[in-house]
Amino acid sequence: MGMSFSKLFASFISKKEMRILMVGLDAAGKTTILYKLKLGEIVTTIPTIGFNVETVEYKNISFTVWDVGGQDKIRPLWRHYFQNTQGVIFVVDSNDRDRISEARDELQRMLGEEELRDAHLLVFANKQDLPNAMNAAEITDKLGLHSLRNRQWYIQSACATSGKFSISRSPLYSTFSLFGQMKQRMLTQFFVIGDGLYEGLEWLSNILKRG
Template sequence: MGLIDVLKSFKSPSGREIRILLLGLDNAGKTTILKQLSSEDVQHVTPTKGFNVKTVAAMGDIRLNVWDIGGQRSIRPYWSNYYENIDTLIFVIDSNDKKRFDEMNIELGELLDEEKLRKVPVLIFANKQDLVTAASSEEITRKLNLDLLRDRTWHIQACSALKNEGINDGITWVASNLKPASKK
C-alpha cells in the first residue's frame, strides 16, 4: 500500500491540511525520508541548513505537509518555532549511531515534555536498518525508555530511508492515529 492509498483510506474533512513535523539529530535521514515520500531522487541529499517544507501528497482536498527541520545542534533551539498546529511528530533516529543514543534520548525527551506537543502522536523511525550493525527497534525502545511512555500515542517503525523500506508502514500508522480536525 503506497502513500496515496493510505491517504485515500483516511477520512478527512474537506480542505484538511495534515501537518507533520520531521525532527531528529543531524545525519539521521530526515531529508531522505522526505525525498522518498515525495518520490524524489535520494542519491544526492545534503544536510538541511534550516528547513524543508513539502506537500508530499494531495488527495482531493487533503494536503499532507511535512516540515523537515535540520538536526544540527545549532538549529535545534529553533525547533520550537514549528510546534504550533502539528498533527504528528516524526522523530528519526540513526539506528547505526549508537554513540549518540544518549543525545537522541535527551532531545526526544525534551520534545515529549513540550506542552504544545503533549497530545500529538509520535512516530519514531528507526532508520538505517539496512546496515548490519544497526540497533533493532526493540533495542532502541529499551535505550530510549520508550516503553515507559504512558501518556501519549507512539510507535517505533524500523525503516531504511535509502531503500524506501518501512516508510509507508510508518505513514500508515500516522494516518490511522490522526485526531479529527477541530471545528473552526
Template sequence: MLAMINRVLDWIRSLFWKEEMELTLVGLQNSGKTTFVNVIESGQFTEDMIPTVGFNMRKITKGNVTIKLWDIGGQPRFRSMWERYCRGVNAIIFMVDAADKDKLEASRNELSQLLDKPQLDSIPVLVLANKKDLPGALDERQLIEQMNLSAIQNREICCYSISCKEKDNIGSFCIQICAQLESYTTSTRTVYIKTFESFISALLL
C-alpha cells in the same frame, strides 16, 4: 449505468474535497530526515544529501490529500527551533539513525526535552529507526529500550524500523501514522483517518 453515475459523483466530489495534514520531522543531523522526505515525495534515494540549514517545508500531494511536512535541521544550533514547528501539528516524527550508537544518548535526551514542552502535550509521536539496512543497526525492540520510550506516558508513541535507501517499510510508516491519529477525538479522528487512508492508497500505487 449506476456505476457510471457513481464515478461521475466521485469526480464531482473530488473537485471540492481536499484534505491537508501537517507533520513535523525532527531528529539529529545525518539521521536521514531529508532523504525520507525525498523518498516519500518522489521515490528517489540520494546517497549524499546536504544537511538541512534551518528548515524546509514540503507539500506532498497524492490524489486529493496533501501532507504539509516540516523538515527541521538537526544540528545543535537548530534544535531550539524544534518546539516552535511542532506546535499544533497532527503528529511529530522523530528520526533516529539506528546504526549510529554513539548518538543514541543525544537522541534520547533531545526527544525527552522536546516532549517535556507543555505546548506539545498529547501530540502523537512516531519514532523512526532509519538505516535498518546497515550492519549493526538496532531493531525496534532495542531502540525502544535504548531511547527509553516505554517511560513516555502522556501521549501515543510508536517506534518503527525503516530503510530509506531500500525503501523498506515506508508504506507501513503511513499506516502507523494513521494508527497514531486514533488518539484524537472521534470527529477529528474520522477525518484524519480517512485522509491518511486516501494518502496511503495513492502513495502505494
C-alpha cells in the same frame, strides 16, 4: 435527504490534512526520508541549515511535513515549529550507537513541551540496512518509549535508501447515480515498498481517521 447525501458524498472525496514536524539528530536521514516520500526516489542531500517543507499525499490525506535541521546549534530552533503540530516524526540513525542517548535526551526534552502535548509520535529507526544497526526493540528501550504516558506512539524500522516501486489500484471514492447505483472511481498509486516509510504513514493516517 439532500443534505445527508451531500455529507455522505463529501466524506468520500474530502481530503484531510495533517501537520507533521520531522526532527532528529543530524545525519539521521530526515531529508532523505522526506524526498523519498515526496518523489519516490533517493535524492542527494546536504546538511539542512534551517528547514525543508513539502506536502506528501497518501490515502486521501495531505501531510505537510516540516523537516528541520538536526545540528546541535539548530535544535533550540525546533520549538519555533511546534505550534499546530499534530504529529512528530523522530528519525534515528540506528547505526549510531554512540549518540543514541543524545537522541533520547532531545526527544524527551521536546515531548515535554506544552505545545506538543497532544502530538502523536512516529519514530523511524532508519538505516536498518547497516550491519551494526540497532533493531526497533533495542531503540524503543534506549529512547525510553515505554515510559511515555498519555501519548500515542509507534516505532517503525526503515531504510530510506532502499525499496522498490509498486503499483496499486484502489477505490478513490464512490459516486451514486440517479438510479441508486454506486460506481467506484479507481485511483492508480505509485509508491515505494520495502523501506518501512509508508508503513509509518499508514499508522499516522489511521490515527488521523480515528481522531
